[in-house]
Amino acid sequence: MQLRCAVLDDFQGVATTLADWSPLEGRVEVVSFREHFADEDGLAAAVADFDIIVTLRERVPFPASLLRRLPRLRLLVASGMRNSVIDHAAAAEQGVTVCGTGSLSTPPVELTWALVLGLARGLVEESTALRQGGPWQSTVGADLHGRRLGLLGLGKIGSRVAQVGLAFGMDVVAWSRNLTKERADEVGVSLVPSKEDLLASSDVVSIHLALGDRTRGLLGAPELALMKPTALLVNTSRAAVVDQDALLAALHGGRIAGAGIDVFDIEPLPADHPMRTAPRLLATPHLGYVSRANYETYYRHAVEDIEAYLAGEPVRLLG
Template sequence: MPFRCAVLDDFQNVATTLADWSAPGHRVEVVPFTEHFGTEDELVAALADFDCVVTLRERVPFPASLLNRLPRLRLLVASGMRNSVIDHAAARANGVTVCGTESSSTPPAELTWALLLGLARGLVQENGALRAGGPWQSTVGADLHGRRLGLLGLGKVGALVARVGLAFGMDVSAWSQNLTEERTDEVGVRLAPSKEALLADSDYVSVHLALSDRTRGLLGATELALLKPTAYLVNTSRAAIIDQAALLDVLHEGRIAGAGLDVYDVEPLPGDHPLRTAPRLLATPHLGYVSRANYQRYYGQAVGDIRAYLEGAPVRVLG
């Protein structure tokens, strides 16, 4: 019997072309799924006959209730080296090995700037008007040079975003709970005295924090009220860092100039979700990690994880 591997959420139908899935040998049968399974029952029905599942990011939770219903599952491969929606204790209890892959910081940093620039220069509105035969110029772009960019988080992605901001001639500051002046000096930016000061002083705010108990709901109604009415807010990190209801309120009430989002509490975003029709919002369907080079890394290392597991020496083990 072959070792059967399911690849989840292969929306672009590219998983089998961006890596050599024959590398582990003829024992592996790979089945990509291009549609998202939204319920546990759907997942159980689809995955019951698989030994291995490759899952992207943290879109599909693997709680104990699901793992207990997949007795054939032996290997779970997640993109990235951290996954908070997998119950690692339940995986061990069920004899499931969980492995990860490397992930590049470059694609989410690049998408951050795509959102920020798109917002600042009204690209969606202007492109739509031009193609529809509408008005010639209807917006006045916001400047970057000389403006203040505030970064919540200065890790790998935040540092890449900071350096681009500096190249644009922006005044860049950063804040997080454990951020030091040594780190900000290393990147060449200022250390904001507080989260509140960063929000109040910045013309652009971009979120680059890991989701944790400390960062969940970090930006609620009180914090969003500190933003300038001309400010833009971008989040390519984790949706739960910003209170969604509070963000919808400030967008509908015009209390900030706009927001750019790539991450959501529920993914894929339901068709009737209020964010789909919110004003002053530039939204993308979690494209931050979706680039050819990153997918080649994900799927290539997923193949390596499978091969190592079959050889009895798992690599990049998580949990």
């Protein structure tokens, strides 16, 4: 009997065109869903008769309660090689194999700098005014050269963001709980003693931390209050690293000059979510990993994962 594969959150409708799915022809029927299922009931009903599910990043949780409602599910493919919203123990108990894919670190680096530059030079305001017949020049851009870039996290993505900052002539500093001077020296940046020192001294703060118990809520109202009123905050990592209510209060109160945000507590954002109308905010709909080359990698590897599973030799196992 032909198996069925559901591809979730294919917002752009490109999942079946950015990779060659023909090796699965005749064995697997592939169905992509462009709409997002916001609740477990809706998702369970939509994919109850699928044997394979391909999910993007950590957008859709797969807790034990959901997995128990998917009796046909045998293979779950998640983009990337780490996924904290899948209950791996429950998957194993249900006999579900979980596999990952490769991913590129350059797209989120590039988007980080798009947000920094867009904020610093008022690109949205100036472009909108120009197109709508508004005033000719209404903002005065912030300089990056000679200013301090503070990185919370200096891993694969953070270190590449640092390299661009250095190319702009910025003074780049970094902090995380496990960051060593040796690692900072290797990247060519300075290690600061605390997050408080980084926040108080930086002109641009960019977050590049994995979400966990120690990073959830890392920046709340007291931390945001340490930032300069002229400083910019950029988060392309995980929304929960920053207290969302505290960030909204800082933006509305003008306590920071602006924020560039690509990740949110609820995704997709509801139409009435306060982030949609917050001042001093340049927001994008979680585009960090959305690039042609990255999607080609995701879906090519998804096909390979399915082929390997059907051959009885699964690859890129997660758990």
